[in-house]
Amino acid sequence: MTGPARGRGPRARLPWPLLVPAVAGLAFLVLPPAGLLVRAPWRTLPQRLAEPRVLEALRLSLVTATIATAVCLLLGVPLAWLLARTTLPGRRLLRALITVPLVLPPVVGGVALLLVLGRRGLVGQWLYDAFGVSLPFTTAGVVCAEAFVAMPFLVIAVEGALRAADQRYEEAAATLGASRWTVFRRVTLPMVAPGVLAGAVLCWARALGEFGATITFAGNFPGRTQTMPLAVYLALETDPDAAIVLSLALLAVSVIVLAALRDRWVGTA
Amino acid sequence: MLRRLSPAAILASVLSLAACGSSSDAPASGSGASKSLTVFAAASLTESFTELGKQFESTHSGTKVTFNFGSSATLAQQITQGAPADVFAAASPATMKTVTDAGLASSPTVFVKNTLQIAVPEDNPAKIESLKDLIDPKVKVALCAEQVPCGAAAIKALDAAGLKVTPVTLEQDVKATLTKVELGEVDAALVYRTDVIAAKGKVKGIDFPEAAQAVNDYPIAALGKAPEPGLAKQFVDLVLSQQGRDVLTKAGFRAP
Known part of the structure; x- marks a missing residue:
C-alpha cells in the first residue's frame, strides 16, 4: 500500500505516537495470514489443490463473486447517484438503511433473505407460485446472498466519489442542452470511474469471502452452492490441513486478481 | 504441541508480548469462594445441559458453570489447541477420540444415545x-x-x-x-x-x-488438564446419575 505521497514530505524523525500503533496495526493484519503460510502442509499441497472438489469450489466462488459484482454495479451505481445528486426527501434515512447489511451479522442477513425470498417468504412464495422459481439452494441464491452483503461497499464508495467530483462540469453540460441521462453517461460516469472501480473491487472481494449469508440462504451443496469459504469451514471440522490449503488457494487467487486490477486500473486511487 | 498452535494463538502470544509483558498467567484455581467450571458440549445437548448446569450451580454454591456449545468436531479442535475446558461431552465417539488420542482425556463414558x-x-x-x-x-x-x-x-x-x-x-x-x-x-x-x-x-x-x-453414542469425559478437576468429576457424575438421566430422557435422548 504505497500512498500518493511517496517520496514527498518531511522524512526526518517519524513521530512515535504514529509509528508504534502503525506497526502494531500492521502486525495485527499481517500475522494471521502469515500463520497460514507457516502451518501449511506444503508437501501435500499440489495433490490437495488438484482435487476436483477444490477446483469446483474455486470456480464457483469466482463465478458467483463476479456475477454478484455485476449485479451490484447495475443496481448500486444508480442508487449512489440517487443519494448524491438528487434532493430526495428522506435521503439520510435511505443511506442509513443501505448500511444495514454492513452491520448485520451475515447469518442474520441470510435468515432475512430466507424470510423474504425463500419458498415461503414474503416475495418468494409469490415467485414460487407464479413461476415455480425458488432461490434457496441454487447458484442464483449464492449470487443473491453475496450481492446483499457486498452492495453497500460499492454504493458507499461510488457515493463518496460522486460527492468529491466537481459538479460544475455536469452543470456546464446541462446548460449546453444535455439531458440528465446524457450528463450521467458522458460526464458523471467517466469522472467517477476510478471510484466505481475501487468500489467494484471492494465489492468483489467481499463477495468472494462471503460465508454466513451464503450458507444460511443458499445452503451447501458441492458444485452448486458450495463456495470456497463454505468448503473451508466444513474441511475444518475434520481436516484442518485441508482447510488451510483451501484458505491459501482462495487467498492467492484474490491477491493475484486484486493486484492485477490495482496496477491496471485503480492505480493510486 | 508448538507445531499445532493455531494462527490465533500465535497472534495472541505476540500481542501479549507487545503489551509490554503484561502478565497473562491463568488465574490460580480455587481463589476465594467463586469457582468456575467450563463444559464443552455438542450443540444437541444445549437444552438438557443448560438445565443440568443450573442444578449443579444450585447444589454447589459459589460455582458458575459456563458452557461452550457447538459442533463436536469444532469443540474437539478447540480442546486439542489448548482451550481451557474441564469437561467434554461429544455427539460421537470419533470426535471424542480426537481428544483422547491427544492424551487430553482418558476413559470416556457413553452417557446417552441419540437416534x-x-x-x-x-x-x-x-x-x-x-x-x-x-x-x-x-x-x-x-x-x-x-x-x-x-x-x-x-x-x-x-x-x-x-x-x-x-x-x-x-x-x-x-x-x-x-x-x-x-x-x-x-x-x-x-x-x-x-x-x-x-x-x-x-x-x-x-x-x-x-x-x-445409525445410533449415535454420546461420550463424556473430565479432561486431564482441567483447571477444576474436582468439579469436573462431580459434573460428570451428575450427568451419569439418575437425576441427569431424567433430564436427558425428557429431552428425547435414550439410555445407553
Missing part, C-alpha cells in the same frame, strides 16, 4: 411418511454434511435402507438443518429426535426403522 428422525414442517406439504418418500426428486431434502456426526449418521441410515437421496443442501450442523425445515424451505430433513422435540410445534418427527442402524 435420527425424519423432520417435516408441521403441515407436511410433501406428505412424507417413510424414508422411502425422500428419494422422490420433487421432494427437497436437507441433510447434515458428512463431516459432522448427524451427517455421518444420516449416511449410515440411508445405506442401511439401500436408498439414494439427493439432498438440496448439506448443512454445517444439525440446528441449521432443522431451521431449513422450520422455515419450510425443505420438505424433509434427517435430524436427531432430540432436536425435533426441542422444536416442538414447528416441526413434526417421523420415526423410521433404519434409524436403529
Whole structure:
C-alpha cells in the first residue's frame, strides 16, 4: 500500500505516537495470514489443490463473486447517484438503511433473505407460485446472498466519489442542452470511474469471502452452492490441513486478481 | 504441541508480548469462594445441559458453570489447541477420540444415545411418511454434511435402507438443518429426535426403522488438564446419575 505521497514530505524523525500503533496495526493484519503460510502442509499441497472438489469450489466462488459484482454495479451505481445528486426527501434515512447489511451479522442477513425470498417468504412464495422459481439452494441464491452483503461497499464508495467530483462540469453540460441521462453517461460516469472501480473491487472481494449469508440462504451443496469459504469451514471440522490449503488457494487467487486490477486500473486511487 | 498452535494463538502470544509483558498467567484455581467450571458440549445437548448446569450451580454454591456449545468436531479442535475446558461431552465417539488420542482425556463414558428422525414442517406439504418418500426428486431434502456426526449418521441410515437421496443442501450442523425445515424451505430433513422435540410445534418427527442402524453414542469425559478437576468429576457424575438421566430422557435422548 504505497500512498500518493511517496517520496514527498518531511522524512526526518517519524513521530512515535504514529509509528508504534502503525506497526502494531500492521502486525495485527499481517500475522494471521502469515500463520497460514507457516502451518501449511506444503508437501501435500499440489495433490490437495488438484482435487476436483477444490477446483469446483474455486470456480464457483469466482463465478458467483463476479456475477454478484455485476449485479451490484447495475443496481448500486444508480442508487449512489440517487443519494448524491438528487434532493430526495428522506435521503439520510435511505443511506442509513443501505448500511444495514454492513452491520448485520451475515447469518442474520441470510435468515432475512430466507424470510423474504425463500419458498415461503414474503416475495418468494409469490415467485414460487407464479413461476415455480425458488432461490434457496441454487447458484442464483449464492449470487443473491453475496450481492446483499457486498452492495453497500460499492454504493458507499461510488457515493463518496460522486460527492468529491466537481459538479460544475455536469452543470456546464446541462446548460449546453444535455439531458440528465446524457450528463450521467458522458460526464458523471467517466469522472467517477476510478471510484466505481475501487468500489467494484471492494465489492468483489467481499463477495468472494462471503460465508454466513451464503450458507444460511443458499445452503451447501458441492458444485452448486458450495463456495470456497463454505468448503473451508466444513474441511475444518475434520481436516484442518485441508482447510488451510483451501484458505491459501482462495487467498492467492484474490491477491493475484486484486493486484492485477490495482496496477491496471485503480492505480493510486 | 508448538507445531499445532493455531494462527490465533500465535497472534495472541505476540500481542501479549507487545503489551509490554503484561502478565497473562491463568488465574490460580480455587481463589476465594467463586469457582468456575467450563463444559464443552455438542450443540444437541444445549437444552438438557443448560438445565443440568443450573442444578449443579444450585447444589454447589459459589460455582458458575459456563458452557461452550457447538459442533463436536469444532469443540474437539478447540480442546486439542489448548482451550481451557474441564469437561467434554461429544455427539460421537470419533470426535471424542480426537481428544483422547491427544492424551487430553482418558476413559470416556457413553452417557446417552441419540437416534435420527425424519423432520417435516408441521403441515407436511410433501406428505412424507417413510424414508422411502425422500428419494422422490420433487421432494427437497436437507441433510447434515458428512463431516459432522448427524451427517455421518444420516449416511449410515440411508445405506442401511439401500436408498439414494439427493439432498438440496448439506448443512454445517444439525440446528441449521432443522431451521431449513422450520422455515419450510425443505420438505424433509434427517435430524436427531432430540432436536425435533426441542422444536416442538414447528416441526413434526417421523420415526423410521433404519434409524436403529445409525445410533449415535454420546461420550463424556473430565479432561486431564482441567483447571477444576474436582468439579469436573462431580459434573460428570451428575450427568451419569439418575437425576441427569431424567433430564436427558425428557429431552428425547435414550439410555445407553
